[in-house]
Amino acid sequence: MHFHRPTGPQGHPFVRRLYRHAGRVLIAASMLGASAVAQAMYPIEITLDVGDLKIAAEATSAGPMVLVGIENKDARPARCSLTYTNGPETQRRRTDLAPGQQRQISQTLRRTVVVLRIKVACSTG
Secondary structure, three states: OOOOOOOOOOOOHHHHHHHHHHHHHHHHHHHHHHHHHHHHOOOEEEEEEOOOOOEEEEEEEEOOEEEEEEEEOOOOOEEEEEEEEEOOEEEEEEEEEOOOOEEEEEEEOOOOOOOEEEEEEEEEO
């Protein structure tokens, strides 16, 4: 008598257990991801103090990290200072931008964010 062992993913016991638990793992991972996205959602207010320079700024958040994109659309170089205010916490970053240059500046916040205020102050460099 010849015994025929099934082939394919349903044949091996380890693979059967993996498929059985894969649904639970996916549900747990999606719940963790959803809570991380919910924590990353907070309002960001940007104030530009650039005088007559043509500077554009945009911010996005990913959890405790904030990414600010700055672009110098002017023909003159600019020296910019970014001030991040989150409640009592204040952090500063500085950067120089050549004419036409874009830069991404990241900052990690140490406290829980309710509202983040970013002041971008630029002057001719």
